[in-house]
Amino acid sequence: MDGNGRWAQSRGKPRLFGHRAGARRVRQIVEACPDLGVKYLTIFAFSTENWKRTQAEVSGLMLLFRRYIQKETQALVDNGIRVRFIGDRVKLDKKLVGLMDELERVTAHNELVNMTVALNYGGRDEVARATKRLAEEVAAGRLKPEDVDEETLPHFLDTCVLPDPDLVIRTSGEARVSNFLLWQSAYSEYEFIDTLWPDFTPDIFAEVLAKYGTRERRFGAVPV
Template identity: 75%
Template sequence: MARKSKADKTPGDTGGPQHVAIIMDGNGRWAQQRGKPRLFGHHAGAKRVHEVVDSCRDLDVKYITIFAFSTENWKRTQTEVAGLMSLFRRYIRKEMQALHDRNVQVRFIGDRMALDAKLVGLMDELENYTKDNDGVNLTIALNYGGRDEVARATKRMARDVATGKLDPESVNEQTLTGYLDTRFLPDPDLVIRTSGEARISNFLLWQSAYAEYEFIDTLWPDFTPAIFAEVLARFGGRDRRFGAVDTAAE
């Protein structure tokens, strides 16, 4: 069955989400509950990513975006940040062939300027290796912040205005969307945050204007495909009107 675009959706539409974004929170607490260092939890969380992405095909999720490292995460200890960067490099090397074999297309969003050259090279390699895959679209937000993304987008717009490539009078919502890191993605239908925290933490601020949110208590390493399926099932019962009125309910 063909997917509906946002413009095609009607009041009361209960179809499943086309694009799911996930704030993968709770790795550190999961490890501490077991008397382990925080990096132990991050490694467990990386394994969970593999399982959840694998489940997307059976759950009819075409796009999944995961929040791997925020622009604010540099405030963590040097040991944890270094360990995370090492984990990202190891994950890409280990998963590259498997992601390709599973027909997953991978893209990264975020500011790459602060990342080391070796990691950026691996990111570029993974994107290029999987660019022709047409199954699940996995987007990894790495050194990403919603406000930072909008600031970078407006800088690019300003440069185009200054050089005459863009008429400032023509700028509208769609114009800015075309300058964002996520310009190749539909807006998320559903944003999930694990670990019981009920905040959005600067994640996809522009794109999530009409997204549904699920804040669940489960820590990310315990977030199984079965729990994912339960959350998606709840989404199907929501009445998404995008500002319109459901006249059928009156």
């Protein structure tokens, strides 16, 4: 969900103004998912690299995350949205982590849309943490080294209960993956669009999905 800061600055507003607009857009996109046939949606809210931003912006984002959860919890429950968080929670504020845990708990039985929020998430960090847990299993004798393969590692990833993404959408005109779901998106389709996230409407989302629907996914095979 890129472009919040630039969207705000183009309007003569502080960057946090754009982040607040981006949060409102999240709700609209999530609400559009059922009609668009989207069962799983993952949003990249804050990366492990985003700590490099100014302290004012980071603090403002953390406050925004807390307020968003507090404000949207009941609507998510009522609308059948199940929420999960991925990423390293150790560095996050304990109050925020408590809100995340509670939101996961109260939406655990929802099934209409599975919404995953990547918060303090980085693809390399995730693989490193998964590898550490896997190594601990081997050291404890619960897993044999020869049993470790590309089918084993995913069981230790943050997304172990989720399917790999079919489509990754990057907004704001940037054409890079920015450390997002590196393992999981090995065969995902990508769409890079110029639209800044606060301007990414459900109609644009529908257009991107329709374009994706025309693609032939071969997964390395030759069509017959």
